[in-house]
Every structure is written in structure tokens, then in C-alpha cells.
Amino acid sequence: MPTPTLFMPPRHYLNDGYGIKSWLLTRDHKRIALLYLAGVTVFFFIGGAMAVLIRLELATPVGDLVSDETYNKLFTMHGVMMVFFFLIPAIPSVLGNFLVPIMIGAKDLAFPKLNLASWYIYIIGASFTTYSLVTGGLDTGWTFYAPFSTVSSTSNVISAALGIFITGFSSILTGLNFIVTTHRMRAPGMTWFRMPLFMWSIYATSLIMVLGTPVVAITILLVAAERLFHFGFFDPRVGGDPVLFQHLFWFYSHPAVYIMVLPAMGVISELVAAFCRKQVFGYSFVAFASLGIAVLGFLVWGHHMFVAGQSVYAALVFSLLSFLVAIPSAVKVFNWTATMYKGSISWQTPMLYAIGFIGLFTIGGLTGLFLAAVGLDVHVTDTYFIVAHFHYIMVGGTIMGYLGGLHYWWPKISGRLYPEFLAKLSAGIIFLGFNLTFFPQFVVGYLGMPRRYHAYPPEFQVLNVLSSAGASILGVGYLIPMAYLMWSLRYGKIAGANPWGAVGLEWTTTSPPPTENFAETPIVTWDAYEYGGKLEGHVA
Amino acid sequence: MWTGTPLFPERASTMAGRVDALYFFLIAITVFFSLLIAGLIVYYAIKYRRRDPDSVGEVIHGGLILEITWTVIPFLISMVIFVWGASVFFAMSRPPDETLNIYVVGKQWMWKFQHLDGQREINELHVPVGRPVKLIMTSEDVIHDVFVPAFRVKADVVPGRYTHLWFQPTRPGRYQLFCAEYCGTRHSGMTGQVIVMDPSEYQAWLSGGAPEGSLASAGAKLFQDLACNTCHRPDAQGRGPVLEGLFGNTVQLQSGQTMTVDEAYVRESILQPAAKVAAGFQPMMPTFQGLVTEEQLLELIEYVKSLKTLPQVQTR
Numbered sequence: 080m081p082t083p084t085l086f087m088p089p090r091h092y093l094n095d096g097y098g099i100k101s102w103l104l105t106r107d108h109k110r111i112a113l114l115y116l117a118g119v120t121v122f123f124f125i126g127g128a129m130a131v132l133i134r135l136e137l138a139t140p141v142g143d144l145v146s147d148e149t150y151n152k153l154f155t156m157h158g159v160m161m162v163f164f165f166l167i168p169a170i171p172s173v174l175g176n177f178l179v180p181i182m183i184g185a186k187d188l189a190f191p192k193l194n195l196a197s198w199y200i201y202i203i204g205a206s207f208t209t210y211s212l213v214t215g216g217l218d219t220g221w222t223f224y225a226p227f228s229t230v231s232s233t234s235n236v237i238s239a240a241l242g243i244f245i246t247g248f249s250s251i252l253t254g255l256n257f258i259v260t261t262h263r264m265r266a267p268g269m270t271w272f273r274m275p276l277f278m279w280s281i282y283a284t285s286l287i288m289v290l291g292t293p294v295v296a297i298t299i300l301l302v303a304a305e306r307l308f309h310f311g312f313f314d315p316r317v318g319g320d321p322v323l324f325q326h327l328f329w330f331y332s333h334p335a336v337y338i339m340v341l342p343a344m345g346v347i348s349e350l351v352a353a354f355c356r357k358q359v360f361g362y363s364f365v366a367f368a369s370l371g372i373a374v375l376g377f378l379v380w381g382h383h384m385f386v387a388g389q390s391v392y393a394a395l396v397f398s399l400l401s402f403l404v405a406i407p408s409a410v411k412v413f414n415w416t417a418t419m420y421k422g423s424i425s426w427q428t429p430m431l432y433a434i435g436f437i438g439l440f441t442i443g444g445l446t447g448l449f450l451a452a453v454g455l456d457v458h459v460t461d462t463y464f465i466v467a468h469f470h471y472i473m474v475g476g477t478i479m480g481y482l483g484g485l486h487y488w489w490p491k492i493s494g495r496l497y498p499e500f501l502a503k504l505s506a507g508i509i510f511l512g513f514n515l516t517f518f519p520q521f522v523v524g525y526l527g528m529p530r531r532y533h534a535y536p537p538e539f540q541v542l543n544v545l546s547s548a549g550a551s552i553l554g555v556g557y558l559i560p561m562a563y564l565m566w567s568l569r570y571g572k573i574a575g576a577n578p579w580g581a582v583g584l585e586w587t588t589t590s591p592p593p594t595e596n597f598a599e600t601p602i603v604t605w606d607a608y609e610y611g612g613k614l615e616g617h618v619a
Numbered sequence: 620m621w622t623g624t625p626l627f628p629e630r631a632s633t634m635a636g637r638v639d640a641l642y643f644f645l646i647a648i649t650v651f652f653s654l655l656i657a658g659l660i661v662y663y664a665i666k667y668r669r670r671d672p673d674s675v676g677e678v679i680h681g682g683l684i685l686e687i688t689w690t691v692i693p694f695l696i697s698m699v700i701f702v703w704g705a706s707v708f709f710a711m712s713r714p715p716d717e718t719l720n721i722y723v724v725g726k727q728w729m730w731k732f733q734h735l736d737g738q739r740e741i742n743e744l745h746v747p748v749g750r751p752v753k754l755i756m757t758s759e760d761v762i763h764d765v766f767v768p769a770f771r772v773k774a775d776v777v778p779g780r781y782t783h784l785w786f787q788p789t790r791p792g793r794y795q796l797f798c799a800e801y802c803g804t805r806h807s808g809m810t811g812q813v814i815v816m817d818p819s820e821y822q823a824w825l826s827g828g829a830p831e832g833s834l835a836s837a838g839a840k841l842f843q844d845l846a847c848n849t850c851h852r853p854d855a856q857g858r859g860p861v862l863e864g865l866f867g868n869t870v871q872l873q874s875g876q877t878m879t880v881d882e883a884y885v886r887e888s889i890l891q892p893a894a895k896v897a898a899g900f901q902p903m904m905p906t907f908q909g910l911v912t913e914e915q916l917l918e919l920i921e922y923v924k925s926l927k928t929l930p931q932v933q934t935r
Binding site for chain 1: 624625626627628637638641642645648649652653656657659660663664667668669671672673674675676677678679680681682685686689690693694697698700701703704705706707708709710711712727760761762764766768769771772773774775777778779780782795797798799800801802803804805806807808908
């Protein structure tokens with residue numbers, strides 16, 4: 080493309096007010112997105128540092144680096160930090176916050192003050208959990224299984240649980256804000272079926288956030304109540320049922336998996352369309368697959384409990400439903416692949432992340448079938464096979480999607496380009512490091528190595544060393560983007576409104592956009608991803 | 620370091636082959652679809668790479684036939700896996716009629732095994748080869764989980780209830796037993812070994828020592844010590860139900876329901892006697908919660924079970 084000299088727009092959301100107050104009291108969804116970006120990045124690196132210590136400990140079969148108690152606290156806080164304070168908020172609260180209003184041609188979310196309140200609630204919740212971390216830690220596992228969490232553990236269960244309880248409200252309010260915004264704030268002509276697929280996946284995610292989060296909030300309150308006042312909810316010695324806890328916990332925490340991965344799927348749809356310059360194959364199938372996953376995702380929680388003592392027939396029903404929820408995910412993978420057919424495919428960094436996502440998510444999804452098959456799940460559940468499987472979904476899926484999206488929209492967010500070569504290099508390092516870390520865990524899991532083990536039989540060492548080596552590569556891979564994205568804020572090339580030649584309302588406004596997003600409200604007369612056989616089309 | 624690194628677990632139970640067969644089938648499915656998707660992506664990414672910076676993709680909206688194809692085919696494949704997985708699971712959850720029963724009590728952080736003949740073991744379980752073994756398990760504190768990779772079986776050990784696990788060892792040897800449900804500080808130390816022996820060796824081991832006599836006889840003594848026998852008399856003259864011949868049969872409850880007398884019912888009747896009172900009796904039995912340990916409960920249960928074999932005295 081001929082590159083005319085590009086300038087930053089004279090007035091945009093980043094220079095609309097300076098000073099700490101203009102950020103901490105902002106109601107601009109784009110600034111709030113950046114507040115979230117700061118928050119989730121901090122917790123990602125805290126959680127990541129714990130993962131490094133875990134992998135260092137597991138490099139040798141004997142527990143020698145840290146004590147068993149410390150090890151248990153490390154994997155617990157790794158899980159808590161990553162799940163509740165990074166994976167769940169990352170894409171919806173950072174990219175979703177930034178993009179939802181812009182993608183539908185709105186000036187802001189429906190409830191801007193509520194949006195800012197959501198961020199404060201998130202930070203307050205995170206503070207409680209961080210407090211429990213620095214004042215001695217938590218050793219229940221991120222799953223808080225009773226009666227261990229309610230009667231046995233002597234660690235900081237209450238403050239950690241309170242943090243998760245509080246943060247849940249941030250999730251509920253954000254979901255509510257997105258739902259109302261999607262219904263009420265679309266620009267003239269922006270019909271439901273003209274919305275980018277990212278919107279559909281965020282909408283489906285928001286439904287889960289609003290409907291599911293209250294259940295985990297109640298569950299956590301029950302844990303706290305049993306711990307403090309010895310009510311007999313889960314402790315059988317006072318008439319409770321420990322399996323009840325698992326039902327309640329997974330009723331939220333399985334759908335929570337889809338809170339983490341659906342938004343990433345939405346990002347991938349955007350990336351594949353933009354870097355193939357082509358409409359996503361089977362738009363409506365991909366859109367409805369998101370809703371299908373959101374609905375079916377609520378009906379499969381029992382597959383976490385095949386060996387927990389539920390009835391044989393309950394296990395079979397949950398197994399059947401778990402296979403059904405795999406179908407819409409498969410449909411999405413096939414549609415993304417078909418989108419590439421006869422596209423104009425650019426190999427820029429975001430597309431590399433998209434390709435990485437599709438590959439890793441395919442493996443993550445297919446290994447899910449191993450776990451849905453009850454008779455096979457019995458052997459592999461609670462082993463490293465599970466650990467490998469969900470990291471392929473959470474790290475290979477969600478984080479690849481998040482990083483891909485962050486690179487794709489970085490020029491819009493910052494007005495500047497990231498350094499392409501370094502970005503490609505780090506995407507490659509992350510892909511390699513990821514597979515080296517987690518692929519051996521499938522093997523060691525089938526061999527029988529249980530998860531959450533501080534020490535393990537020596538015959539598992541080689542596979543664990545491979546995994547630890549991979550983790551160190553992966554860690555470097557994550558630090559590089561952190562460095563060059565910061566660098567690019569000041570020194571990156573000016574991006575211009577549409578550096579990718581992509582369609583979508585976000586590319587019709589300046590980079591960075593003005594506080595009100597658009598000079599005047601756009602009127603939409605075209606479908607999503609309408610490249611129309613030529614580039615100029617709608618790139619205004 | 621590479622030598623002696625297994626990549627596949629040994630098989631030592633009748634279930635192992637069945638689980639592995641399903642595993643291999645799923646690996647084949649996974650490899651096929653991963654290669655298909657990866658192959659197509661790489662092929663398209665190269666073939667349709669952007670040659671001219673201004674070029675765009677061809678206008679293709681979708682295709683109903685393709686959508687149906689890649690919905691129906693994964694659906695059919697997943698139903699095959701579902702049925703296969705379910706049939707393996709049925710076999711796992713239904714022990715044969717004749718099993719060698721062994722009681723398991725998990726506690727932080729050790730495994731206690733009680734054989735019917737009275738042998739007690741900690742973190743070691745001796746069983747004979749070729750005979751189906753059923754573990755009847757409970758926990759004293761938090762949830763644990765018995766996992767023997769070589770047998771491909773696993774089940775949670777839950778406080779307040781009995782869970783079951785059965786396996787039939789096929790090869791003598793020593794096999795790792797892990798606690799697979801996180802249970803606190805020394806979770807990774809809560810391991811043990813299943814020692815599978817030839818039947819003759821096993822007999823020798825059995826006769827080696829059971830100082831306190833069989834589990835049922837220990838239960839009989841406890842039954843006297845706790846004065847259970849004052850109300851539960853074999854002659855139907857007591858204030859409580861006759862226990863002889865009771866286990867495995869159904870009882871009528873006051874509420875009108877019927878219950879099968881199993882381990883869980885006997886346990887509940889000792890700990891919460893008022894919960895399910897047999898028809899025709901008063902809820903007057905005191906609770907023994909806190910007075911008997913999990914192990915003593917098992918002895919009492921085994922005693923009640925043994926009463927089945929006594930001659931039927933009279934039927935009133």
C-alpha cells in the first residue's frame with residue numbers, strides 16, 4: 080500500500096484530559112478498558128510468576144525447592160489469580176470494553192458510571208484476594224472443595240473467597256452493561272445480523288456472566304458461613320453433603336470456561352476475516368454456535384464429577400450433553416478454516432495468533448472428548464491429562480486470542496504500530512514454548528501422574544523436565560510483547576485510521592478514536608466483513 | 620535419564636485393555652482432525668497468501684451443505700464415543716456378584732485397609748491375582764481419591780458416605796496407588812502400593828497374621844461393648860429390629876418408604892438413628908455419632924452382614 084504521511088489526530092481519547100483524576104474518574108469506556116488492561120496485566124504476571132515457581136519445583140521428583148505447604152499455596156494462587164482476575168475479565172473487560180460501543184457505532188456503553196464502578200469492584204475484590212496472598216496465602220486449590228476448605232484448611236480462605244465474591248459483581252455488572260448496550264445502542268442500520276461476530280460472542284458471554292456468577296457468589300458465601308459458623312452445608316459431620324458443593328461450584332465454573340473462551344473465539348472470527356479480507360464463512364452458524372455454547376454450557380457441569388460419587392445415570396446424561404457442547408465448537412473451527420479458502424491471507428502477527436489459536440484449540444477441544452467419554456475420564460481425571468487439556472483451552476485458546484486481539488487493535492488503542500518482526504518472533508516463541516510445556520503433560524497424565532503433587536515418582540521426571548523447559552520459553556515469550564508494546568506507545572510508527580485495510584466500524588474512526596468515538600453517528604448499510612471483492616468498499 | 624522413562628502405563632487389570640482401546644481410538648480421531656485442520660490452514664495460508672497489498676478475498680458467504688456435513692459428522696462420531704465410553708463405565712461401576720471385599724478408610728494423609736479376616740494394612744494393599752476385588756471406602760476427614768493407574772480405576776473417597784471401586788488384577792506385581800483428590804498439605808505423600816500376589820502366596824500372607832480375629836468378630840465384640848445387644852436381640856423381643864438376616868433385604872420404614880439395607884443404611888442408622896426408623900419401632904435409639912470411629916463402624920457393618928448366615932431362628 081502506498082503510505083502517505085500519517086499524523087496522530089489532534090484530539091483523541093488519550094489526550095482528552097490529563098492527570099490521575101482524568102483516568103480514575105473517567106466514564107469513557109476506552110479509558111476504562113485501559114484501566115482493566117493495567118489490572119489484568121498485573122495479575123497475569125503475578126499468576127505467571129507462580130507458574131514459574133511451580134514448574135521449577137517440578138523439575139525434580141522430590142519436593143526440594145519449596146515446602147509442600149508453599150507448593151500447595153502456589154498452585155492455588157496461580158489458579159485463583161489466573162482464572163478470576165485474568166482469564167475471566169481479560170477479553171471482555173479490556174477488548175470488549177474498548178470495542179463493544181465502537182463496533183456498533185455507539186458513543187459509549189449504556190451505563191458508563193456502572194462501567195467505572197465495575198472496575199473499582201474488580202480492584203477491591205482483587206485487593207482482598209491479594210491480601211490473603213501476602214498474609215499467608217491460600218491452600219484449598221482454586222476449586223475450594225469442601226469439606227477441606229470449610230473445616231480442614233488453616234489458610235486465608237475467608238479473605239480470598241471474599242475477594243472472588245466481590246469481583247463476581249464486577250463480572251455481573253459488565254455483562255449487564257454489554258447486554259443492554261447491544262440491545263439499545265446499536266447505530267441506525269446496525270441490525271443483529273450485521274454485527275461483527277465478536278459482538279455475538281461477547282453477548283453470549285455476557286448472558287453467562289449474568290446468569291452464572293450469582294451461583295458461585297452464593298456458593299462462596301456458603302463456604303464462608305460454614306467456616307465461620309459451622310453451618311452444616313457441606314460437612315457431613317454436621318449433616319452436610321460435600322458433593323453438593325461440587326454441584327454448586329461447577330454449575331458456575333463450567334460455564335466460566337466459556338466466559339473465558341467464547342470472547343477469544345469472537346476475536347478469532349475478527350482476525351480471520353480481517354487477515355483473509357473475506358467474510359467469515361457461515362456467519363450465522365458461527366453466531367448461533369456462540370449462543371448454543373452459552374446455553375449448553377450450563378448443562379454439563381456434572382462432567383467434573385464422574386468419579387465423585389454421583390449416580391451412574393447422572394454421569395451418562397452429563398457425558399451425552401458434554402459431547403453435544405463440543406459440536407458448536409467444532410462448527411466454528413471448520414468455519415474459520417473454510418474462511419481462509421480463497422482469501423487474501425496476510426501473515427501479520429494477529430493472523431499468526433489466530434492460526435495458533437485454531438490449532439491449539441482444536442487439540443484442546445478434541446482432548447475434551449477423552450474427558451467426556453465417562454469410561455476414559457475415570458482414568459485421566461485429576462491427572463496431568465486434565466491439566467494439559469484445560470491449559471490448551473485457557474492458554475492455547477484464551478491467551479492466544481487475547482494476544483492476537485491486543486495486537487490487532489493495538490494501533491486503534493494507542494494510535495501506533497507495534498514492531499512487526501519482534502511480534503512475529505514472540506508469537507513463534509509462545510507457540511513453541513506452549514506446546515513444549517503442555518504436550519508432555521498429556522503423556523504424563525495418562526501414565527497416571529496426579530495433579531497438585533508436590534513430589535512425584537522419579538519415572539515421571541523426563542516429561543516434567545520437558546514441561547519445565549517449555550515453561551521457561553513460554554515465560555520469555557510473554558515478556559517480549561509486554562516490553563515492545565510499552566515501547567511502541569512512545570516510539571511506534573503512527574498507525575493511521577486503518578493500518579490493516581480491514582472493514583468494521585472501528586476502522587472508520589481515527590486511531591486513537593475521539594472520546595465520543597465517531598465524529599457523527601454512522602449509518603450502517605452493509606453487512607459485517609463486506610469486502611465486496613475490492614478494498615475501497617466501506618473503508619471511509 | 621531417558622531409559623526407564625515409560626510413555627505408557629502398564630496394564631494389570633481386566634479393565635486396562637478396555638480403557639486403552641477407547642484411548643487409542645480417540646487418539647486416532649484427534650490425530651486425524653488435528654492434521655486435517657492444520658493441513659488445510661497451512662495449505663490455504665500458503666496458497667492464498669496475499670501477493671498484492673490491495674487484494675481482497677473472494678466473496679463467499681457460506682454453504683448449507685458444508686455446514687450440515689461438519690455438524691452431522693462430528694455429531695455421529697461423538698455419539699460413537701459416547702456409547703463406547705458409557706459401556707466401559709457401566710462395566711466399571713458394576714462389580715461382579717462375587718467379590719473379595721476390602722474396606723478402605725482414607726485420612727489425612729494415609730490409607731487404611733481392613734480385610735474381612737481381620738488384617739489391617741497402612742498404605743499397602745495385598746490382593747490375589749485373578750479375583751475381582753471390591754473396595755468399600757470412606758474418609759475420616761476430607762475428600763480423598765483412590766487411583767491405581769495400572770488398573771485404570773479411580774474413585775473419590777468421600778466423608779460421610781461409602782463409595783465403591785472394583786478391579787480384577789491380571790498380573791502379580793506392585794502397583795502405585797495415589798490419592799488423586801487434593802486433600803491438603805501432604806497430599807502428594809498420600810500414596811501407597813497395591814501388591815498383587817499369586818493365590819497361594821496370598822493365602823500364606825492371609826494366614827500370616829490377624830491378631831484381633833476377623834472384622835465381623837471385632838464387630839461382635841463391639842456390639843456387646845456398646846450394649847447394642849440389649850435392644851437388637853435375635854429373638855424379636857428387643858426394643859429394636861432383629862438384625863439377623865437383615866443385610867441386603869428391604870425394610871419398611873415408618874414413613875411408608877422401603878429401603879434396601881446396605882452399608883450406607885446401617886451406617887446412618889448407627890449415627891443418625893432417627894433419620895429412617897423401621898416401621899413398628901419407636902425412634903428411641905441414641906446416636907453413636909462421635910462414639911464410634913469409621914473403622915469401628917465398618918466392624919459393626921461387617922458384623923451385621925455376618926448375621927445373615929446365622930440360622931433363621933423363628934419368623935414369629
